[in-house]
Amino acid sequence: xxxxxxxxxxxxxxxxxxxxxxxxxxxxxxxxxxxxxxxxxxxxxxxxxxxxxxxxxxxxxxxxxxxxxxxxxxxxxxxxxxxxxxxxxxxxxxxxxxxxxxxxxxxxxxxxxxxxxxxxxxxxxxxxxxxxxxxxxxxxxxxxxxxxxxxxxxxxxxxxxxxxxxxxxxxxxxxxxxxxxxxxxxxxxxxxxxxxxxxxxxxxxxxxxxxxxxxxxxxxxxxxxxxxxxxxxxxxxxxxxxxxxxxxxxxxxxxxxxxxxxxxxxxxxxxxxxxxxxxxxxxxxxxxxxxxxxxxxxxxxxxxxxxxxxxxxxxxxxxxxxxxxxxxxxxxxxxxxxxxxxxxxxxxxxxxxxxxxxxxxxxxxxxxxxxxxxxxxxxxxxxxxxxxxxxxxxxxxxxxxxxxxxxxxxxxxxxxxxxxxxxxxxxxxxxxxxxxxxxxxxxxxxxxxxxxxxxxxxxxxxxxxxxxxxxxxxxxxxxxxxxxxxxxxxxxxxxxxxxxxxxxxxxxxxxxxxxxxxxxxxxxxxxxxxxxxxxxxxxxxxxxxxxxxxxxxxxxxxxxxxxxxxxxxxxxxxxxxxxxxxxxxxxxxxxxxxxxxxxxxxxxxxxxxxxxxxxxxxxxxxxxxxxxxxxxxxxxxxxxxxxxxxxxxxxxxxxxxxxxxxxxxxxxxxxxxxxxxxxxxxxxxxxxxxxxxxxxxxxxxxxxxxx
Numbered sequence: 001x002x003x004x005x006x007x008x009x010x011x012x013x014x015x016x017x018x019x020x021x022x023x024x025x026x027x028x029x030x031x032x033x034x035x036x037x038x039x040x041x042x043x044x045x046x047x048x049x050x051x052x053x054x055x056x057x058x059x060x061x062x063x064x065x066x067x068x069x070x071x072x073x074x075x076x077x078x079x080x081x082x083x084x085x086x087x088x089x090x091x092x093x094x095x096x097x098x099x100x101x102x103x104x105x106x107x108x109x110x111x112x113x114x115x116x117x118x119x120x121x122x123x124x125x126x127x128x129x130x131x132x133x134x135x136x137x138x139x140x141x142x143x144x145x146x147x148x149x150x151x152x153x154x155x156x157x158x159x160x161x162x163x164x165x166x167x168x169x170x171x172x173x174x175x176x177x178x179x180x181x182x183x184x185x186x187x188x189x190x191x192x193x194x195x196x197x198x199x200x201x202x203x204x205x206x207x208x209x210x211x212x213x214x215x216x217x218x219x220x221x222x223x224x225x226x227x228x229x230x231x232x233x234x235x236x237x238x239x240x241x242x243x244x245x246x247x248x249x250x251x252x253x254x255x256x257x258x259x260x261x262x263x264x265x266x267x268x269x270x271x272x273x274x275x276x277x278x279x280x281x282x283x284x285x286x287x288x289x290x291x292x293x294x295x296x297x298x299x300x301x302x303x304x305x306x307x308x309x310x311x312x313x314x315x316x317x318x319x320x321x322x323x324x325x326x327x328x329x330x331x332x333x334x335x336x337x338x339x340x341x342x343x344x345x346x347x348x349x350x351x352x353x354x355x356x357x358x359x360x361x362x363x364x365x366x367x368x369x370x371x372x373x374x375x376x377x378x379x380x381x382x383x384x385x386x387x388x389x390x391x392x393x394x395x396x397x398x399x400x401x402x403x404x405x406x407x408x409x410x411x412x413x414x415x416x417x418x419x420x421x422x423x424x425x426x427x428x429x430x431x432x433x434x435x436x437x438x439x440x441x442x443x444x445x446x447x448x449x450x451x452x453x454x455x456x457x458x459x460x461x462x463x464x465x466x467x468x469x470x471x472x473x474x475x476x477x478x479x480x481x482x483x484x485x486x487x488x489x490x491x492x493x494x495x496x497x498x499x500x501x502x503x504x505x506x507x508x509x510x511x512x513x514x515x516x517x518x519x520x521x522x523x524x525x526x527x528x529x530x531x532x533x534x535x536x537x538x539x540x541x542x543x544x545x546x547x548x549x550x551x552x553x554x555x556x557x558x559x560x561x562x563x564x565x566x567x568x569x570x571x572x573x574x575x576x577x578x579x580x581x582x583x584x585x586x587x588x589x590x591x592x593x594x595x596x597x598x599x600x601x602x603x604x605x606x607x608x609x610x611x612x613x614x615x616x617x618x619x620x621x622x623x624x625x626x627x628x629x630x631x632x633x634x635x636x637x638x639x640x641x642x643x644x645x646x647x648x649x650x651x652x653x654x655x656x657x658x659x660x661x662x663x664x665x666x667x668x669x670x671x672x673x674x675x676x677x678x679x680x681x682x683x684x685x686x687x688x689x690x691x692x693x694x695x696x697x698x699x700x701x702x703x704x705x706x707x
Contacts (some may be wrong), residue, residue: 005514009314016307023300031289042259043246044653045200050261052197053205057190057265057272065146067097069109071181075109083109083117087125090118098183105163105184109170110136112179118351126157135165135182143169148270149189150213161188164215190216192671202280204258209450210269221253231585243555248278311671339412352665353596356684359385363687385684406444406540408565412436412492418451422458422471429468430461437475441493443560445540453533457497457556460530464501464554472498484559486543491562497572498555512546533558540683549582585698586610590620590635590644592664596683600634600663600690607691617642621650630658632697637664637673645673659697 074093075083083090090109098104098120098563114131130136135149149165163184187207194205195218206217214221244263251258255460260275291306362381367374416436423432459470474496480488504512533556536542541561548554587609591597594615601611612630614620616639624630633651637644648660662673665683673680679700681693 009311010312012307012311016304016311018662019300019303019307020122027289027292027296030292032287034292035285036286038281038288039259042281043261046246046259046261046274046276048203049197049203050263050272053194053207054263054265054272056193057207057270060190061166061265064104064185065103067104068146068168068181068183069481070097070165070312071107071109072168072170075170075181080111080117080179087118088123091120091125092121094118094120100620103185103189105160105186108180108182108184110182111178114178117179121158121160126384128155128157128244130155133165134182135167137687138178139167139169139180141293143171146268148209148268150209151215161186163187167440187216191218191220194218198274200276200280201283202258202277204260204273204275204277208271208273210271215270243582253489309595350665352474352683353593354414355385356599356665357595359684359686360596360602364599364602388576403502406446408442409445409447409450410559410564410567410568411441411443413440414447415454415473415475415495418454421451422454425455427468430465430471431469432458432471432473435472435474437477440567441475441477442563443493443540443563444563444565446536449532449536449539452560453536454497456530456533460500461497461501461554464499464503469500469553472496480559484543484545488543488559488561492542492559492564495558495560496555497558498553500553503550503552504546504554505550509546509548513544535594584608584610585631586612586629587694588612588614588623588630588633588635589631590614590617590639590647592616592636592639596636603690604634604694606687607694609694616640617644617647620647624651624655628699630655630696631662633658634694635660635662635664645676645678648673648678649676657701659701661693661697 004223071094074455078086082633094107094109098107106120109117109122111117114129114133114136115123116130119125133149133152135147137147138144138147145168147165149167151162151164153162154160163186165182166185167180167182169177170179170181190207194216197219198205204218207215209215216676246259246261248257248259250256257278258275259278260282262271262273264271358381362385366375366378369378374566387414413436415434419432419434426432458471461469461481476494476496477491478494479491482489498615515532533542537558537560540561544559545557546554547557585608586606589597589600589604589611591600591613592615597613597615601613604611611634612623612627614623617635618641619634620635621642624633632649635644635647635702644662644664648662651658651660659679661679661681663681663683663685664673679693679697681689685693
């Protein structure tokens with residue numbers, strides 16, 4: 001049955017692919033065909049517009065040439081004085097000549113100095129010096145024939161619209177230069193005609209000289225610089241020797257891409273252009289394809305929706321089974337880690353008491369034996385106790401039952417200061433790169449646990465890079481919302497610890513944080529390094545994630561909540577004065593474990609205290625109510641009945657003058673004890689650690705006692 005369902009799912013997926021691919025293929029072919037057809041239609045339209053404006057330009061220039069030729073014939077053989085003498089008649093004659101031409105603004109006859117003799121705009125003609133105009137200067141050296149000038153603005157005392165000139169040379173009877181006959185042509189006339197011809201969106205037409213100067217253009221260009229670049233359409237056409245052609249180009253004036261057709265006017269240094277914006281051509285094609293989509297898209301969408309519905313109904317059972325499997329695995333993993341935490345916490349508690357007895361007994365034996373062989377044995381036992389203490393510390397970190405001395409720490413500063421230790425812990429062929437944040441990133445953590453976590457990460461990375469590599473440590477901040485299994489929400493500091501090692505296989509990735517799980521040889525690791533890191537981030541209200549690629553490396557991300565606490569200065573450790581000589585202080589020792597009580601009593605005796613034992617908190621209360629000579633109370637936290645923390649609260653309430661020091665192998669109440677201001681000594685403790693704690697408690701009580 002399962003095989004049949006999977007076969008039907010494959011068939012439905014194949015139908016879904018076909019229902020998507022086939023319409024896309026057909027639409028793509030239709031789009032390509034329509035695009036080619038649309039381009040061909042656009043080219044035909046552009047060519048037609050070019051032919052129309054070419055014919056129009058030829059007629060205009062022929063009319064202007066006839067006017068200039070007729071004017072030249074009228075003044076042939078006349079001197080400048082004769083022309084001035086006949087100015088009234090010539091003025092009227094020229095006005096009649098240009099009166100019926102909308103494209104001509106005015107006609108002029110200039111003498112050889114560039115001053116007007118006759119013009120159609122004013123009578124009598126003013127005599128400004130116009131010898132600097134291009135239409136005059138071009139004829140000074142030689143007979144250049146008919147000249148088409150650039151677009152110019154009228155110069156006072158004349159006014160009106162801009163114009164470009166069509167001029168030719170006047171020769172005297174001896175062939176010398178006598179002046180210029182010039183006609184002012186209106187670009188607006190051409191532009192108005194182009195606007196009537198090119199009514200489609202994106203239409204373009206222009207009249208351009210060979211040197212790139214624009215005489216008329218539609219659409220108009222804002223600004224005074226109307227010269228196209230030498231590498232533009234005109235320059236390319238001149239270089240390649242084309243008198244007409246078609247191309248797609250981007251205008252150097254307005255940056256618009258157009259499909260353009262051009263043609264050079266016969267016997268004139270002028271080109272005409274017609275074109276369409278490529279965006280307008282594409283818009284026409286897109287509108288056509290939109291119509292196709294309106295017809296084909298609903299039918300295709302309906303087919304796809306039906307197939308998708310069928311696939312979803314078929315997949316529902318598989319997805320539900322997968323979700324259930326993932327949820328069950330996650331729950332099992334969480335329950336397994338929680339169970340391991342409770343187990344390791346209980347084991348560590350008993351183990352710490354055992355270590356306490358072993359360590360205290362060794363110290364007692366040291367005082368009785370001076371044989372070197374015995375001393376070496378005692379040293380071996382002390383070393384084993386120290387290793388056992390470190391082991392239980394890691395177990396308690398994982399189980400989140402270790403006492404955390406959290407304080408505000410700048411994460412970047414802490415990593416930078418610990419960098420030398422990290423570099424010494426790895427081989428010389430492994431580089432460590434640290435990317436600290438630009439600003440302080442403050443978190444509330446136990447600095448010692450943090451350094452141990454960094455060291456464990458470095459040692460794991462070292463073993464994962466037998467041939468050398470690189471470790472990269474970076475710090476950043478990020479705002480999270482319901483992130484990860486613990487649903488982290490808020491602003492977090494993220495410490496990324498990445499290596500270039502062999503990576504972690506997928507089949508063991510879920511187990512790497514379990515205590516004692518390791519892939520290293522028996523003599524290479526305990527399997528507690530990552531479990532300590534896991535416990536550290538959990539106790540710091542954070543989380544840890546791992547991302548690994550086989551053969552490429554592994555990256556651990558430690559998420560720690562940002563803190564608003566301000567960084568405090570590290571205060572120097574005060575020197576503790578030993579108890580004053582004289583009458584011994586009396587210490588009430590509250591411990592339910594007889595062997596641990598014996599060791600603690602021995603340590604207290606060596607510290608100069610008279611010890612009063614009590615095997616439970618209730619007995620301690622009776623002693624305090626009965627005796628007034630108790631100077632200090634030293635109590636275990638975890639005891640049957642009333643706990644040591646509850647006892648400490650009672651003493652603070654009823655005997656505030658009596659200091660209390662608490663001890664614990666582990667306890668959920670340890671954090672409460674620290675937060676309430678009680679001194680806390682971690683089992684297994686040494687003689688020196690107990691002496692320091694007791695002396696500190698007595699000094700604090702003495703400092704706060706009323707004078």
